[in-house]
Amino acid sequence: MRRLLFTGFNAFGQHEFVNGNAADCNAGFSELKAPFSDKNQCTISIAWRYSALAFGRKLWLRGLLAECPNECVTLEAPGDIKALAAGDTHCLVLLHNGQLYRVKPNLKAELLPVRLEAPPRSNSGTKRSIFGIPKVPELSIEHIACGSHINVAVSSENAVYSIPSCLHQFPGRQFRVKQLECGHEHAVLLNGNGDVFTWGNGLRGQLGQAVLKVEEAPLLVEALAGIKITRIAAGGWHSAAISAFGDLYTWGLNCSGQLGVRVMKPGGLLKEPTVYPLPQLHDLPECGCSTKSDHSDDDCAPLGVFAGSRHTLLIRRCGGLWATGWCRYSQLGKQLHLQHKNLSYLDVFQPLDGIALDTTSDRVLCGPWSTVIFCGKKSED
Amino acid sequence: MDLPLLELTKLLPRWVDIENLLQDELEARFILKKATSHMEKLQTGISGGDSDEEEEIRYLICALVDRNWERIHTGHFSSVSLNIRKIYAIGCYFKIFFLLLEDTSPAQKEVCSGILDEAQLLGCMEDWSELKVALMDYLDKGKEENPKLLPVLEPLLRVSCTCDIPQLDAPNLKEFQTKCFQAEQPTLLLNTIEHWPARKKWLDLNYLLKVAGNRTVPIEIGSNYASDEWSQQLVKIRDFLERQFSTKKANQEIEYLAQHELFSQIPALKSDISIPDYCSISKDDPPGSVDIKAWLGPAGTISAMHYDPKHNLLCQVFGSKRIILAAPKDTENLYPHESEFLGNTSQIDAAKLDMVAYPLLENVKFYELLLQPGDCLYMPPKWWHYVRSAAPSFSVSFWWE
Numbered sequence: 001m002r003r004l005l006f007t008g009f010n011a012f013g014q015h016e017f018v019n020g021n022a023a024d025c026n027a028g029f030s031e032l033k034a035p036f037s038d039k040n041q042c043t044i045s046i047a048w049r050y051s052a053l054a055f056g057r058k059l060w061l062r063g064l065l066a067e068c069p070n071e072c073v074t075l076e077a078p079g080d081i082k083a084l085a086a087g088d089t090h091c092l093v094l095l096h097n098g099q100l101y102r103v104k105p106n107l108k109a110e111l112l113p114v115r116l117e118a119p120p121r122s123n124s125g126t127k128r129s130i131f132g133i134p135k136v137p138e139l140s141i142e143h144i145a146c147g148s149h150i151n152v153a154v155s156s157e158n159a160v161y162s163i164p165s166c167l168h169q170f171p172g173r174q175f176r177v178k179q180l181e182c183g184h185e186h187a188v189l190l191n192g193n194g195d196v197f198t199w200g201n202g203l204r205g206q207l208g209q210a211v212l213k214v215e216e217a218p219l220l221v222e223a224l225a226g227i228k229i230t231r232i233a234a235g236g237w238h239s240a241a242i243s244a245f246g247d248l249y250t251w252g253l254n255c256s257g258q259l260g261v262r263v264m265k266p267g268g269l270l271k272e273p274t275v276y277p278l279p280q281l282h283d284l285p286e287c288g289c290s291t292k293s294d295h296s297d298d299d300c301a302p303l304g305v306f307a308g309s310r311h312t313l314l315i316r317r318c319g320g321l322w323a324t325g326w327c328r329y330s331q332l333g334k335q336l337h338l339q340h341k342n343l344s345y346l347d348v349f350q351p352l353d354g355i356a357l358d359t360t361s362d363r364v365l366c367g368p369w370s371t372v373i374f375c376g377k378k379s380e381d
Numbered sequence: 382m383d384l385p386l387l388e389l390t391k392l393l394p395r396w397v398d399i400e401n402l403l404q405d406e407l408e409a410r411f412i413l414k415k416a417t418s419h420m421e422k423l424q425t426g427i428s429g430g431d432s433d434e435e436e437e438i439r440y441l442i443c444a445l446v447d448r449n450w451e452r453i454h455t456g457h458f459s460s461v462s463l464n465i466r467k468i469y470a471i472g473c474y475f476k477i478f479f480l481l482l483e484d485t486s487p488a489q490k491e492v493c494s495g496i497l498d499e500a501q502l503l504g505c506m507e508d509w510s511e512l513k514v515a516l517m518d519y520l521d522k523g524k525e526e527n528p529k530l531l532p533v534l535e536p537l538l539r540v541s542c543t544c545d546i547p548q549l550d551a552p553n554l555k556e557f558q559t560k561c562f563q564a565e566q567p568t569l570l571l572n573t574i575e576h577w578p579a580r581k582k583w584l585d586l587n588y589l590l591k592v593a594g595n596r597t598v599p600i601e602i603g604s605n606y607a608s609d610e611w612s613q614q615l616v617k618i619r620d621f622l623e624r625q626f627s628t629k630k631a632n633q634e635i636e637y638l639a640q641h642e643l644f645s646q647i648p649a650l651k652s653d654i655s656i657p658d659y660c661s662i663s664k665d666d667p668p669g670s671v672d673i674k675a676w677l678g679p680a681g682t683i684s685a686m687h688y689d690p691k692h693n694l695l696c697q698v699f700g701s702k703r704i705i706l707a708a709p710k711d712t713e714n715l716y717p718h719e720s721e722f723l724g725n726t727s728q729i730d731a732a733k734l735d736m737v738a739y740p741l742l743e744n745v746k747f748y749e750l751l752l753q754p755g756d757c758l759y760m761p762p763k764w765w766h767y768v769r770s771a772a773p774s775f776s777v778s779f780w781w782e
């Protein structure tokens with residue numbers, strides 16, 4: 001059965017549940033109402049006061065859109081929607097044909113095309129048509145991401161946009177953008193080669209560069225150079241990466257334990273607020289899972305990492321879901337709060353009991369103060 | 382709800398007071414409208430308080446505070462709009478009241494005290510200072526006095542020593558304007574703050590403990606803010622004073638209450654000092670506002686060689702400080718850090734010059750002096766300064782443009 005499990009901040013009715021507020025799994029996640037079919041993929045993106053959900057050409061915005069909670073608008077895009085990036089003031093909508101739109105999250109919401117500046121030079125070169133008139137190549141966007149202070153798009157020609165201006169042009173042929181993520185004010189990009197690039201505001205260490213400053217254009221994270229990275233994540237002011245060796249790195253701000261790096265000062269005080277500008281390699285605790293037959297570390301190596309404003313989640317190969325960071329709004333499931341009353345954050349990665357993922361199909365997505373799990377199995381029960 | 386608390390709610394912002402502020406703030410509008418109307422109902426006694434509704438508003442108010450905390454921490458603090466900081470402060474006030482509606486135990490009041498101090502640090506509280514003072518009184522009331530006694534410091538005797546910059550004995554405004562301000566000449570001003578009540582009162586650390594002990598302030602830990610070991614913590618002044626000034630001082634790290642706007646946080650302390658008239662000498666007409674900062678710590682606190690963008694009058698209330706200055710023209714020779722945070726800070730240790738690592742220092746002219754109790758040091762904008770306390774020390778700095 002395919003379903004979406006949610007936990008976190010929902011004070012504005014950003015999300016609609018199948019069973020009211022009741023938990024639908026032991027970790028304390030609740031199932032979201034969402035349209036599903038076997039053909040079409042459902043896309044979701046979460047901002048602080050509203051959520052955006054797309055299915056085929058249809059787009060729903062829900063939450064506090066004008067005056068009160070539970071407001072909802074429905075829109076139809078000119079083509080099938082591939083990706084969404086919901087920010088405070090607008091939501092970016094990317095279609096499968098590479099066209100980019102934006103929509104303001106209010107009751108009069110409408111899709112407006114986003115006009116991007118042409119990159120300084122095109123990789124493919126302009127071809128002459130048979131009539132001798134240079135043909136302007138159609139700009140096709142492949143990746144989008146946004147935060148409160150940043151909006152990024154990457155074209156199929158590897159031009160990087162700080163919408164609407166072109167920031168940077170990665171080389172054409174060999175370079176393939178694999179993943180793009182944004183925090184509140186920084187961007188992290190992973191290419192097919194396993195290299196990580198960051199830019200934006202790095203004053204809280206989120207860029208993984210030794211010097212804390214603002215970087216206008218993508219810059220290779222030197223500290224990870226030579227390590228093949230397979231997955232990245234960008235939280236509010238922190239970032240994370242997983243290598244092909246199964247190592248987890250986190251860097252940036254650790255104000256709510258989001259890096260999973262516990263540092264105590266003599267006297268037992270947590271050192272805070274703490275900024276880690278360089279990627280920190282994690283020595284994860286052994287997974288207590290029962291699924292492995294032979295004792296091999298690889299069975300439980302990190303596979304995917306995801307981040308919200310101040311929390312981080314990790315999928316391990318065995319299907320275990322681990323988490324650290326802020327949980328005051330149940331970002332990490334309601335179950336934690338039954339075990340520890342008044343818990344406001346975890347400062348080391350811990351397993352979330354009562355949930356096991358199918359690593360072949362399940363995906364995780366974080367809103368600023370929430371977590372969604374796509375349980376992707378085709379319906380069978 | 383107890384009566385004193387009910388009285389206090391009358392000082393809370395009403396919807397009409399804040400509606401304009403919230404024009405473009407959907408979530409704050411929705412949440413604060415609920416909160417203000419709930420408080421009005423309580424005041425008029427219409428409702429004994431629907432506890433479900435109250436619980437919901439408490440949750441929303443906490444979310445509003447946390448959300449605006451995040452907004453304040455995004456981008457440069459200087460570019461965060463005043464509106465956001467005001468909403469944060471208003472949110473904190475309501476959060477405190479909704480927490481007190483739940484429970485007025487000492488532990489809860491302690492939590493509320495902390496929220497009030499955080500609102501002071503990050504928010505903009507100017508419009509509601511009457512509420513702030515009243516709330517502080519309410520939260521501090523009934524706290525047992527601390528039995529531990531702090532020392533009363535002996536006033537330091539004046540020592541004569543060399544001073545590489547001019548000294549003026551209580552110059553008049555005209556003299557200050559021509560010889561110091563216009564000449565851009567760092568100068569030691571003598572006998573200009575003798576009339577401050579602070580000069581005597583603050584030597585008794587128990588007085589500071591009584592007036593300020595319950596306030597939370599940012600404390601720098603480690604002797605030098607440019608080093609890797611340095612960190613900042615929010616601590617109660619009470620704990621800081623006990624750790625750093627009690628007679629049986631444990632062997633521990635140096636903590637420094639530095640560059641903090643203590644006097645807007647604690648109005649009672651502000652009446653012990655006064656803004657020197659020299660701060661009214663300005664190129665701007667009328668002169669702009671004056672930033673007043675407190676610097677309190679044991680012997681051995683260090684501010685690495687750095688400069689500030691404004692005119693600076695550093696007034697020594699008690700204790701003494703060893704200061705090394707260098708002129709703005711030597712900036713290129715002083716090896717400023719590359720990062721944006723530390724761009725105004727030199728990499729050198731001014732107390733122990735390393736000419737091998739930093740050969741350009743050969744070209745720098747350094748000026749040394751000892752700032753003694755009652756002295757004020759005038760520094761023009763962008764003058765480099767290194768400061769090390771030679772004894773337990775309390776300084777007040779005035780920055781203006």
